[in-house]
Amino acid sequence: MSWFRKRAWIYVLLLVLFAWWSMGKTEFEWGNFKEFGNAVTFIREQFFPARWDILPNLIDPMLVTLAMAFLGTFIALVVALPLAFAGAKNTASHPVLYYLDRFFLSILRSIPEIVFGLIFVVVLGLGPFPAVIAILLHNIGVLGKLISELIEAADPGPQEAMKSVGSGRRLGNIFSIVPQIWPNVLSHYFYRFEVAIRTSLILGFIGGGGIGQKLFNDFNSFNYSAVTVEVLFIMLLVIIVDLFGAFVRKRVI
Numbered sequence: 001m002s003w004f005r006k007r008a009w010i011y012v013l014l015l016v017l018f019a020w021w022s023m024g025k026t027e028f029e030w031g032n033f034k035e036f037g038n039a040v041t042f043i044r045e046q047f048f049p050a051r052w053d054i055l056p057n058l059i060d061p062m063l064v065t066l067a068m069a070f071l072g073t074f075i076a077l078v079v080a081l082p083l084a085f086a087g088a089k090n091t092a093s094h095p096v097l098y099y100l101d102r103f104f105l106s107i108l109r110s111i112p113e114i115v116f117g118l119i120f121v122v123v124l125g126l127g128p129f130p131a132v133i134a135i136l137l138h139n140i141g142v143l144g145k146l147i148s149e150l151i152e153a154a155d156p157g158p159q160e161a162m163k164s165v166g167s168g169r170r171l172g173n174i175f176s177i178v179p180q181i182w183p184n185v186l187s188h189y190f191y192r193f194e195v196a197i198r199t200s201l202i203l204g205f206i207g208g209g210g211i212g213q214k215l216f217n218d219f220n221s222f223n224y225s226a227v228t229v230e231v232l233f234i235m236l237l238v239i240i241v242d243l244f245g246a247f248v249r250k251r252v253i
Contacts, residue, residue: 050228058211058233065210066237068128068203069196072135077189080140084147091151091177102148108141117203131208135196146188150181183249190245194238201234 022028083101085091092098116134124130154177204212211230218226 046224047228051225061211061214065200068131068200072132073193073196076136076139080143083144087148088151105141105144113138113199126207128209131203154180
């Protein structure tokens with residue numbers, strides 16, 4: 001017990017030292033919190049009253065943003081599912097394939113969408129299509145890893161039952177594992193869908209289109225009252241997607 005307590009104190013000390021080092025590197029100062037009052041004043045004076053007259057002009061950019069997020073995440077899910085089975089230890093056909101698949105997924109996951117977006121905006125031009133590709137590639141890496149972990153944690157009993165009745169490996173994996181993990185797969189998908197909506201806003205800053213580009217333009221032109229409406233619209237969209245995802249998951253379980 002004393003040995004465990006000593007190790008716990010060492011971990012706490014290391015955590016405190018790392019926090020102190022991080023505060024120094026990031027110029028974190030407690031005294032800066034008193035400036036938050038200025039931020040509240042700035043928002044109250046510049047962002048309100050909101051310009052509700054721009055609502056009709058936001059419908060099309062918002063639909064573009066929704067389409068970007070949905071298409072990038074949906075295609076990523078379709079591609080990630082077979083890659084996840086190849087990257088799970090209990091379903092991979094060969095150890096070499098397993099490590100190559102995990103390495104590929106790690107590469108895609110480690111490159112942020114903004115980097116993909118900058119590359120494809122140069123290659124493909126401005127517009128939402130480069131943003132869709134950027135969201136797609138990053139989400140293949142993320143969903144592939146998450147789903148492969150679900151596959152590895154699946155109950156092996158149904159797999160053994162499928163083998164006992166002479167089912168092939170691939171068919172057995174589909175019918176024994178997918179029903180177990182599907183609710184969690186949908187949960188991960190809708191979460192990544194929400195993230196993709198927020199990501200598409202950032203991609204709009206670099207010419208990816210959608211409401212993110214309009215938000216960036218209005219902010220740069222000091223049209224803060226329009227920014228207020230755009231931010232509220234984005235919040236509403238994310239909430240709707242979250243509620244719809246919860247509704248779908250209840251119907252699947």
